[in-house]
Amino acid sequence: MKEKLSIVKIGGNIIEDENALQAFLKLFSNLEGKKILVHGGGKRATHIASKLGIESKMVNGRRITDAETLEVITMVYGGLVNKNVVAKLQALNTNAIGLTGADVNSIQSDKRPVKDIDFGFVGDVKAVAHKSIDKLIQADFTPVFCAITHDGNGQLLNTNADTITSQVAVGMSALYNTSIYYCFELNGVLEDINDKNSVVKHINTKTYQDLLAKGIIADGMLPKLENCFDALRGGVNSINMGNTSMLTQENDNFTTITL
Amino acid sequence: MKEKLSIVKIGGNIIEDENALQAFLKLFSNLEGKKILVHGGGKRATHIASKLGIESKMVNGRRITDAETLEVITMVYGGLVNKNVVAKLQALNTNAIGLTGADVNSIQSDKRPVKDIDFGFVGDVKAVAHKSIDKLIQADFTPVFCAITHDGNGQLLNTNADTITSQVAVGMSALYNTSIYYCFELNGVLEDINDKNSVVKHINTKTYQDLLAKGIIADGMLPKLENCFDALRGGVNSINMGNTSMLTQENDNFTTITL
Numbered sequence: 001m002k003e004k005l006s007i008v009k010i011g012g013n014i015i016e017d018e019n020a021l022q023a024f025l026k027l028f029s030n031l032e033g034k035k036i037l038v039h040g041g042g043k044r045a046t047h048i049a050s051k052l053g054i055e056s057k058m059v060n061g062r063r064i065t066d067a068e069t070l071e072v073i074t075m076v077y078g079g080l081v082n083k084n085v086v087a088k089l090q091a092l093n094t095n096a097i098g099l100t101g102a103d104v105n106s107i108q109s110d111k112r113p114v115k116d117i118d119f120g121f122v123g124d125v126k127a128v129a130h131k132s133i134d135k136l137i138q139a140d141f142t143p144v145f146c147a148i149t150h151d152g153n154g155q156l157l158n159t160n161a162d163t164i165t166s167q168v169a170v171g172m173s174a175l176y177n178t179s180i181y182y183c184f185e186l187n188g189v190l191e192d193i194n195d196k197n198s199v200v201k202h203i204n205t206k207t208y209q210d211l212l213a214k215g216i217i218a219d220g221m222l223p224k225l226e227n228c229f230d231a232l233r234g235g236v237n238s239i240n241m242g243n244t245s246m247l248t249q250e251n252d253n254f255t256t257i258t259l
Numbered sequence: 260m261k262e263k264l265s266i267v268k269i270g271g272n273i274i275e276d277e278n279a280l281q282a283f284l285k286l287f288s289n290l291e292g293k294k295i296l297v298h299g300g301g302k303r304a305t306h307i308a309s310k311l312g313i314e315s316k317m318v319n320g321r322r323i324t325d326a327e328t329l330e331v332i333t334m335v336y337g338g339l340v341n342k343n344v345v346a347k348l349q350a351l352n353t354n355a356i357g358l359t360g361a362d363v364n365s366i367q368s369d370k371r372p373v374k375d376i377d378f379g380f381v382g383d384v385k386a387v388a389h390k391s392i393d394k395l396i397q398a399d400f401t402p403v404f405c406a407i408t409h410d411g412n413g414q415l416l417n418t419n420a421d422t423i424t425s426q427v428a429v430g431m432s433a434l435y436n437t438s439i440y441y442c443f444e445l446n447g448v449l450e451d452i453n454d455k456n457s458v459v460k461h462i463n464t465k466t467y468q469d470l471l472a473k474g475i476i477a478d479g480m481l482p483k484l485e486n487c488f489d490a491l492r493g494g495v496n497s498i499n500m501g502n503t504s505m506l507t508q509e510n511d512n513f514t515t516i517t518l
Contacts, residue, residue, distance in 0.1 A: 079338020087361040091413035097362045102346040139394040154350035
């Protein structure tokens with residue numbers, strides 16, 4: 001049987017709150033077994049870009065990554081956020097190593113083709129070097145990925161952190177029994193959006209159709225869950241969604257998704 | 260006999276010149292055998308700090324690293340410069356991995372004690388985890404260090420790139436036959452500062468005394484060479500100083516220092 005590997009993703013809301021980040025990093029450090037952390041960047045990049053006089057360009061609510069914005073993202077996600085997370089993990093005795101997709105050529109992507117919108121320096125993942133990432137894991141290092149990949153020709157590319165999480169998990173499934181933990185603001189997928197405790201504890205391919213039919217999964221949750229099922233079909237064992245306490249044994253009130 | 264390991268250091272003048280950087284990275288990629296790159300940051304951090312409205316504070320010609328300045332250094336050295344160098348090396352088929360001293364706990368330092376001057380978040384190297392760095396090298400990765408270390412308690416620290424180079428080389432000497440290559444503007448140590456071709460090709464402990472007596476080594480060169488002899492006494496096999504073409508077989512007009 002394959003060994004277990006946990007891939008944990010945190011978003012900007014945790015990254016930007018010093019206390020929440022420290023509390024999360026303790027939970028992550030205490031998580032047993034082999035593991036990988038993926039972090040988003042949050043609004044800090046927008047804030048620093050604006051201080052540098054770089055306007056954030058949005059088209060249909062989506063950010064355009066021009067050359068200047070990519071520089072800021074590389075500074076903030078790849079430098080400031082990633083290296084501070086690594087230093088804090090080291091203080092918690094987790095032997096972390098901070099990575100972009102360029103490091104050990106871990107995640108290659110294609111610059112998104114221009115159709116209606118030119119998203120600029122945005123990458124769609126095409127290859128995860130699972131053997132190279134595994135060399136780090138086998139050396140007892142804990143990879144910490146930021147949301148940056150590269151095209152193999154020297155160009156860094158801004159890449160969605162949820163996508164990096166699922167693609168790395170799919171890649172590592174060749175070697176491990178992989179579980180994704182998407183940490184977010186909610187306790188999980190909710191039956192009733194107004195009741196934060198109405199968590200749907202288990203979703204599989206069949207019950208997913210029922211939830212869709214009842215209109216329980218809609219809006220922003222829909223693409224998230226579609227991506228989850230793609231990852232599961234790609235070999236990921238289970239996907240968990242909830243608040244950070246799902247990393248502990250004490251909380252079982254979160255959503256687990258399987259095929 | 261121990262295997263050879265080259266530790267190459269480049270400064271801000273190369274980092275800041277796109278063409279010079281690309282030419283150097285080609286030479287570095289072609290350098291045979293196991294190797295490590297260390298880069299400084301140059302004036303880009305000062306430039307971005309000033310854009311962000313952060314004043315560069317100097318005391319007796321030395322930069323003070325306050326909390327805001329450390330953030331900029333972490334963004335620029337650890338993010339922008341380091342990750343672009345890694346992506347460019349990947350394009351040259353060198354499987355690079357970008358590191359601060361926090362990554363794999365590779366370089367721990369002590370925050371410099373306050374005496375006459377409070378230098379702020381500046382670190383003096385106290386431990387190099389040569390076994391962890393070697394795990395990366397043994398996995399056929401090429402470490403690329405920026406000039407940042409950590410204190411083991413979650414604090415990143417700004418650290419001189421020349422010092423990182425010599426300390427990493429001393430640490431790795433436990434496992435390898437190490438050679439340092441300090442790439443800089445001059446062709447080497449010069450007999451006559453006005454004649455750029457008057458390179459002193461070999462310096463050892465004995466000839467060093469002669470050069471000192473003749474006043475050939477003075478000013479900025481003096482601390483550099485003192486540091487070199489410290490590193491050699493620490494176990495480094497040889498130290499080379501010159502322009503980047505010393506990495507090729509074609510140029511033998513540079514300075515080699517041995518005990």
